[in-house]
Amino acid sequence: MKQDTKTLTAQATAGSIADISLTMWGRAIAVAGLIVALLLPFVVKNFLIFQLTLALIYAVAILGLNLLTGFNGQFSLGHSAFYGIGAYTAAILMDRADVAYYWTLPAAGAVCFVVGFLFGLPALRLHGIYLALATFALAIAMPQLLKSTPLEPWTGGVQGIVIIKPEAPFGLPLNADQWLYYFTILVAAVMYACAVNLVRSRTGRAIMAIRDNPIAASAMGIDVALYKSLTFGVSALYTGVAGALGAIAIQFVAPDSFTVNLAIAMFVGLVVGGVGSIPGTLFAGLFVLFVPNVAEQVSKGLAQAVYGVILIMVIYVMPSGAAGFVRMIVGRMARVWP
């Protein structure tokens, strides 16, 4: 896919420019959004809170994918594997080892970082569509591995593992769903802040330099191999933590929850949100959660077809994702009111 690099560059560079020019507005919107989010459980039904929790979890997962594909140019169609590993790590620790739910997150992150880093090493030799195929193979392998007999005592085989949603601590007047919602916001806020920090740092620039021009990057003294593998690890970490949160939210893990379809859904979300855009992942999370439901409501039998049509329409209107669309609108407005 020869076009990748150039267009990814254009998108991401523009993204950072927009970030800077939107800084004041962006911060205001973010703060306002956060306040609204914090107040929601008191006005909205519990099930919607549960769904929003999941949407935020997907957003974090897709943020992980974005770090790898959007900012580092490594095309991954296998992130469902990391999501699944994170989920199972949390489930096994909570169910078999009685570990408190909040410790499972860093554990899942650590495990996934190692797995991601290790996978990133041979992946160094693969580019573009070849890397996509390799990661796709990983995604396909995951359910099979989870069902396989040698691992059954740990994974519970086809039946999976059931876990219990944590109650609110310190006797706070929140039900389990509401507590998990706030907990997720907290975790997500930390992770987003770290991601923004990373992208704006020297390391972040090195990572993006590798995406834009690996030869020039290495000529500048950047250890391309190390950074690419590290980015793989960090990306897996993010998605793994999201997976752990997801397991806690749904209270259940089973091999067939982590199939290729999840990897594809994450990829679609990434593009729809905007490759190389951090705020875009929030839109992506909402899209991945709600649009398939909408499609099913339009037509039960042709749900997938409706979903496909929606996807096409979205790409036509926003070829560079939601982030690109916002950028364009802002650009147009800036020309009208200089």
Place this chain on the structure above:
Amino acid sequence: MTAAMLLETVGLCAFYGATQVLFGLDLAVAEGGVTTLLGANGAGKTTTLRAISGMVRVAGDIRFRGQSLAGQAIEDIARLGIAHVPQGRGTFVRQTVEENLEIGAMSRRDRAGISADIERAYGYFPRLKERRKQQAGTLSGGEQQMLAVARALMLRPQLMLLDEPSFGLAPLIVQELFAILRTLNRDEKVSMLLVEQNASLALELADRAFLIETGQLVMSGAAHDLRSDENIRRAYLGY
């Protein structure tokens, strides 16, 4: 000048996205003539050629034999008889030399004419004939430049747009190339719009010259007038 121009631009503006790079250029190429467009790096010379070929967004008028080119697709403009030899040569590296020539003639239907033209191209560029079955990517820079010109010729163009043909070539090869260009202009009646950084070479070949700086026209006239102009000599010819 009462003779109708082969190519005329009136108030040509060009844009890359939201950025304007050409600001109201008025150029002309006479029938059978060679016009050269000079300027420093980044002045907008390549953009001008790309604008004529329909590759960038434009405002203003471009007329070829009185017909407006604005809004036409690249391939349609090419089929009108405007052959563009791009910067970097645009070689089809995985195809053979001969296939490259055949691709150049793809818009034509006269088989006999095409075969005759291939032979005539080999006549101008014997080195290409030696390498006719070789993959074009294995040719040297000079040979690829000749191939690009030959490929453009296969279109049987009335106007050839040449973007820095001397770029990266050894002086002897450049001399050879420009001699061939002169012959093509004289014998095949191919008019040319030549973009060059090598001003002295370009002014020798051309009969008219235009000088642009940051997207604007700053000087124009007969080539030999510009050649003897003090400022041009100091800035672009080095003496």
Place this chain on the structure above:
Amino acid sequence: MELLAHQVLAGFATGGIYACLALAIVMIYQAIDHLNFAQGEMAMFSTFIAWQLMQWGIPYWVALFVTIAVSFVAGVAIERVLFRPIHDAPALSHVVVFIALFAILNSLAGAIWDYNVKSFPTPFGSRSLLGDGLMSAHDAGMIGVTLFMLVMLYLFFRHTRVGLAMRAAAANPESARLAGVRVGWMNALGWGMAAAIGAVAGVMIAPVVFLDPNMMNSILLYGFAGAVVGGLTSPGGAVVGGFAVGVIENLAGTFIPYVGRELKLTIALFIIVAVLTVKPSGLFGRTVVSRV
């Protein structure tokens, strides 16, 4: 040793399927520089059309040719209608449209023809060649058809003007446009041809794996793997790759323990990935040497 030979041969037979599909995949990749993830679904849909025609009493060969023609037109239409508006969009956005196409075709097929498995006739008969049912007449016929298409494609690309124009349009679209080549229509033509080849592939595959909307899912993957192993720039390589994948899959299933039907796919894919780490452009692909 005899078991090995058996399994290699059996793998060869199934490999014919993958080779066929790999050819369609490489075909379209050469034309438009993207991997068409919906290739399998297009082939599946075409096969359903053929099936439907035959249900209406139309004889096999007529149905086949009508299907090929319809598929060709549909392929051209998909490119002109669906992909032309987004040709400026980033590559990853194209991939999403491919995914959307996949979802639409799969869902439509299920809705029109339901998910029950159907049998599909073969023109070659099911006599068993080579003794113990390792290769049937159909398998051999399928391999023959694949090789025939390969030869036709080779002749088309190397010895016709249109073939050269298509290659030029794919290799260097900008230069091709400057030479007057209508690149958009060349892309559409590539799509049409890939759709037609896919139709043939589907019709060849359906008698073996039976017809249902999901029949192409794992086969598509093997087809991709075959195309990638062979090197995406080489139709001949794709065919070889397809056969190789068939053999690898079969050998992996036979000789590696704990490997059930599902894990076979995983093992095969990983072996292919291993090949790629050694030869990143595939066995027959041209390594692009990038000069600094």
